Amino acid sequence: MPNFSVRLRRSLSGLNRRYRELGMLASGITSTDHPVLAHIIPTRRCNLSCTYCNEYDDFSKPVPTEEMIRRIDRLAELRTSIVAFSGGEPLLHPELDALISRIRHHGMIAGTITNGYLLTADRIQKLNRAGLLYMQISVDNVMPDDVSKKSLKVLDKKLQLLAEHAEFHVNINSVLGGGIHNPEDAITVARRAVELGFTTTVGIIHDHEGQLRPLSTKEQEIFQQVRGLGKKNYAALNKFQDNIALGLANDWKCRAGARYLYVCEDGLVHYCSQQRGYPGKPLAEYGVADIKRELLTKKACAPHCTIACVHYTSQMDYWRLPQTLDSPTIPRDKSDLVQLTL
DSSP states (O other): OOOHHHHHHHHHHHHHHHHHHHHHHHHHHHOOSSOSEEEEOSOSBOSOOOTTOOSOBSSOOOOOHHHHHHHHHHHHHTTOSEEEEOSSOGGGSTTHHHHHHHHHHTTOEEEEEEOSTTOOHHHHHHHHHHTOOEEEEEOOBSSOOSSOOOBHHHHHHHHHHHHHHOOSEEEEEEEESTTOSOTTHHHHHHHHHHHTTOEEEEEEOOOTTSBOOOOOHHHHHHHHHHHHHSOHHHHTTOTHHHHHHHTOOOOOOOOBTTTEEEEOTTSEEESOTTSTTSEEEEGGGOOHHHHHHHHTEEOTTGGGBOOHHHHHHHGGGTTSOOOOEEOOOOOSOGGGSOOOOO
């Protein structure tokens, strides 16, 4: 149980977050020439090796802090609302706190996705001081197995530390599909998240190209149970998951490359983590013309996409601007992509 001081600062942080979220919505509705959310990679390296994940390696060095600051500054110039760290494992970057502070310096919302393994009470307090507003942790199972070590057994003490010390918002994401052996674990994980005072969501694991993997009948039942434990305001945003669970296509306008940017460790802008290769343009050279082009570009991969963050950010513009441009052929063989060395 957090003490009174932590509860007070958490409440103030929550008010600050909601104020900024309202500003994000207002600016997003009134203008289409800036990103809503950017995921930026501070290191490709991860301390785990979940078999369903293709977004990591075990050897890459962190992106130099000076280069990360330049990228954050560029996102600020583009008037990005939210900048969130992904990976790899962001907590492996030695200057992550300074990078979070830089995001907040520009008035942007700072978030991170982490596996949670490296969290300690001291580390959480440093994240508080840096100004982190959001953290998401995916807990894949109750007991570690050959698919994932992100288990409740291992992470529960880390979650308790977050409940006691974190002043930022914490969301726990459980998962289904993608070879997860015990789908019932998602219910256990979601209930534990709610018990600790966190929000909870459920994700459907995509294949290596970010595409649909329909759930079994049993998994669909569990999916609905877990969603019922989440906040009701999330339900209005994740209707697209209903079709994904049933193996059906979604008819929507993907605004990746415009409202959502994925900036890899090499500093290139891509549609998302699973469609690396296009636009494939350095963030330093990415501008309003690129955003306007991608806003109007129809993405061939969209009907069966499961990338939730792209769905969420694209909903802001579902009612306007029909997409009249065809997307290019995105290379599927990742060896065809240009790899830059920092």
